[in-house]
Amino acid sequence: xxxxxxxxxxxxxxxxxxxxxxxxxxxxxxxxxxxxxxxxxxxxxxxxxxxxxxxxxxxxxxxxxxxxxxxxxxxxxxxxxxxxxxxxxxxxxxxxxxxxxxxxxxxxxxxxxxxxxxxxxxxxxxxxxxxxxxxxxxxxxxxxxxxxxxxxxxxxxxxxxxxxxxxxxxxxxxxxxxxxxxxxxxxxxxxxxxxxxxxxxxxxxxxxxxxxxxxxxxxxxxxxxxxxxxxxxxxxxxxxxxxxxxxxxxxxxxxxxxxxxxxxxxxxxxxxxxxxxxxxxxxxxxxxxxxxxxxxxxx
Numbered sequence: 001x002x003x004x005x006x007x008x009x010x011x012x013x014x015x016x017x018x019x020x021x022x023x024x025x026x027x028x029x030x031x032x033x034x035x036x037x038x039x040x041x042x043x044x045x046x047x048x049x050x051x052x053x054x055x056x057x058x059x060x061x062x063x064x065x066x067x068x069x070x071x072x073x074x075x076x077x078x079x080x081x082x083x084x085x086x087x088x089x090x091x092x093x094x095x096x097x098x099x100x101x102x103x104x105x106x107x108x109x110x111x112x113x114x115x116x117x118x119x120x121x122x123x124x125x126x127x128x129x130x131x132x133x134x135x136x137x138x139x140x141x142x143x144x145x146x147x148x149x150x151x152x153x154x155x156x157x158x159x160x161x162x163x164x165x166x167x168x169x170x171x172x173x174x175x176x177x178x179x180x181x182x183x184x185x186x187x188x189x190x191x192x193x194x195x196x197x198x199x200x201x202x203x204x205x206x207x208x209x210x211x212x213x214x215x216x217x218x219x220x221x222x223x224x225x226x227x228x229x230x231x232x233x234x235x236x237x238x239x240x241x242x243x244x245x246x247x248x249x250x251x252x253x254x255x256x257x258x259x260x261x262x263x264x265x266x267x268x269x270x271x272x273x274x275x276x277x278x279x280x281x282x283x284x285x286x287x288x289x290x291x292x293x294x295x296x297x298x299x
Contacts, residue, residue: 011238015247018231023254026096026104028224030263032217035206037094039199040221041086042192043207045185047222052182055226067179075183077173082184084166088159095155101259102271106145107159108252109278113138114164116285122168130288134281141277148270178229246286 032040056064070078095104117135119125127135146152170180199205207218235247256275259265 011235014231014238015235016250018228018235019247019250020254021228021231023251024258025092025224026101026255026258026263028217029093029096032206032214033097034210035214035218036199037090037097038195039205039207040093040218041090042195043218044089044221044225045086045188045192047219048185048225049182049189049222051222051226052178052185055230056178056182067176068183070175070183074173074175075187077169078175078180078183079187081166081169081173081180082188084162084169085181085184086188088162088166091155091159091162095159099263099265100155101255101263102265102267103153103155104159105252105256105259106153106271106274106278107156108163108255109249109275109282110138110142110156110160111163112248113278113281113285114160115167118164118168123171128288130284134284137277137281137284141274141281144277145270145274148268148273153274177233178226181229249282 029040056067060067092104095101113135116125116127116131120127142153142157170177173180175183196205196207206214260267
C-alpha cells in the first residue's frame with residue numbers, strides 16, 4: 001500500500017509541476033519582449049529536438065530507434081499536427097508579448113469544452129445533457145464577450161481551436177506524446193531554420209546580436225518545452241486520467257492570476273461574464289465526471 005501511495009503522490013507532484021510550469025510560461029516569454037514571436041518559435045522547435053532526443057535515448061536505450069520508425073502516412077499526419085501545435089505556440093507567444101495574457105487564459109479554459117464538441121462532431125461521442133448545457137453556457141459567454149468587445153475574441157478561439165484540433169489528430173494516431181512531438185519538431189526543423197536564415201539576411205535576428213541573457217533564454221526553449229511534458233507523462237502514468245483532468249485547470253488559472261494581478265490587464269465586464277459562464281460550464285462537466293467515476297467504482 002505504501003508503494004502505491006508513493007506512486008500516486010509522485011503523480012500528484014508531477015501534475016502540479018507540469019501545469020504550474022505551463023501556467024507560469026508567460027513570465028518566460030515576457031522576458032523576451034525584444035525577440036519577434038516567430039524567432040522565439042523557431043528556436044523552440046530547433047532546441048527541443050536535441051533535448052527530446054537525448055531524454056528518449058536515456059529512457060528507452062536502443063528501443064528508441066525502433067519507436068521512431070513510423071509508417072509514411074503517420075509521418076505525414078504528424079506534419080499536420082506539428083503545424084497545428086506550432087501555430088498554437090506562435091499565437092500564445094504573440095498574445096503574451098502583446099498584453100493579451102487574459103485572452104490566452106480564456107482560450108485554454110474553453111479548450112476542454114471544445115474537446116467535448118469535437119468528440120461529438122468527429123468521433124461520434126454522444127453529448128450528455130450536462131455536457132450540452134455546458135457547451136451552450138460556454139457559447140453564451142463567448143458570444144457576450146464578442147458583443148462587449150465589438151469583435152469576436154479571436155485569440156482565445158484560435159488558441160482553443162488549434163490545440164483542440166491538435167489533440168483530435170493526435171488521438172486518432174495513437175503515437176506516444178514525446179515520440180510524436182519529436183517527429184513534429186523534426187519535420188518543422190527545416191522551415192524553422194529557413195526562417196532564421198531569411199531573417200539574418202533581411203531584418204536580422206536577436207540571437208547572438210542583442211545580449212547573452214536573451215541568448216540563454218532562447219537556448220533554454222528546448223528545456224522549457226520538454227520538461228513539463230516529461231512531468232505530464234509521469235503524472236499520466238501515476239494517476240487516473242479523470243483525476244489528471246482536474247489539474248489541467250491549474251494552468252489557465254495561474255495564467256489568469258498573472259494577467260490580472262501581476263501584469264495588470266483589465267478584467268472588464270465582458271471577461272467577467274465570459275469567465276463566469278465557462279467556469280460554471282467546467283464545474284458542471286467536472287461534477288458529472290466525478291459522479292460517473294463513483295458510479296463505475298461501485299459496480
